[in-house]
Amino acid sequence: MIGRSELRIVCCADASSVRLLRHALRSFLDVFALERDLLEDILMASGEVLSNAVEHGCDESGRSNLELIARGGKGDTLAIEVSDEGEFVERGRLPNRGFGLGIARAIANNVTVKTGRGTRVEMTFEPSRARQFR
Amino acid sequence: MNRQSISVLKVSGELEIGRRSEIRDALRLTGAEYAVLIDFSEVTYADSTALSELVRLHREAEAQNTRVAVLVGHPQFGRLLQYAGLAQAFAVFEERGAALAFLAEQGAE
Numbered sequence: 730m731i732g733r734s735e736l737r738i739v740c741c742a743d744a745s746s747v748r749l750l751r752h753a754l755r756s757f758l759d760v761f762a763l764e765r766d767l768l769e770d771i772l773m774a775s776g777e778v779l780s781n782a783v784e785h786g787c788d789e790s791g792r793s794n795l796e797l798i799a800r801g802g803k804g805d806t807l808a809i810e811v812s813d814e815g816e817f818v819e820r821g822r823l824p825n826r827g828f829g830l831g832i833a834r835a836i837a838n839n840v841t842v843k844t845g846r847g848t849r850v851e852m853t854f855e856p857s858r859a860r861q862f863r
Numbered sequence: 864m865n866r867q868s869i870s871v872l873k874v875s876g877e878l879e880i881g882r883r884s885e886i887r888d889a890l891r892l893t894g895a896e897y898a899v900l901i902d903f904s905e906v907t908y909a910d911s912t913a914l915s916e917l918v919r920l921h922r923e924a925e926a927q928n929t930r931v932a933v934l935v936g937h938p939q940f941g942r943l944l945q946y947a948g949l950a951q952a953f954a955v956f957e958e959r960g961a962a963l964a965f966l967a968e969q970g971a972e
Binding site: 744745747748751766769770772773776777780783784828829831832835836 | 877879880881883908910911912914915938939942943945946947948949
């Protein structure tokens with residue numbers, strides 16, 4: 730029986746961190762034995778939110794931190810939070826950019842963006858509830 | 864240049880924000896292409912960084928009347944397109960022969 734587990738990583742908000750954080754999240758999620766497509770989709774949504782944090786979260790000096798938190802248990806709701814120190818930029822689809830948050834919203838059961846001192850994006854995923862397009 | 868040749872632009876591995884410049888350089892048109900096969904057959908993961916560059920290339924290709932097909936090897940890319948609302952935006956194939964036949968057929972019209 731696997732109880733509730735938590736992953737928490739704080740690191741520099743640069744582009745090279747995103748892949749490392751996504752792989753760390755994958756290792757964390759492996760223990761929950763999720764369906765492969767669902768696992769990949771959760772990593773895809775998380776990757777998009779992490780990329781946004783890197784793109785918009787850096788301060789002018791280029792030195793900024795981001796935090797990834799994942800909480801879950803086997804068969805339970807999975808919660809993933811990404812926080813950065815930057816100002817959230819809500820934007821529509823520019824000619825060839827701006828797909829990231831829309832992709833996350835299409836995958837996660839719920840996405841909440843909280844702003845203030847920095848930006849925090851909270852996503853939840855219900856492993857037991859297949860989404861319509863699966 | 865042979866006007867009947869098909870240009871192949873290939874990238875492999877994980878396409879994400881850390882490789883943005885490399886992806887942009889790989890998916891660049893010269894302006895002289897007759898048809899282009901985007902070979903993602905060895906791509907194991909792609910995110911909106913790759914998608915944005917693909918959209919840019921597709922727009923440039925349309926402007927120069929160049930046909931484009933995308934060859935994929937992993938179902939994740941198809942879902943990425945679906946979630947981004949771009950499922951119908953590109954000619955996507957899982958088999959190289961079908962992609963090349965599509966490009967040849969389009970060119971013959």
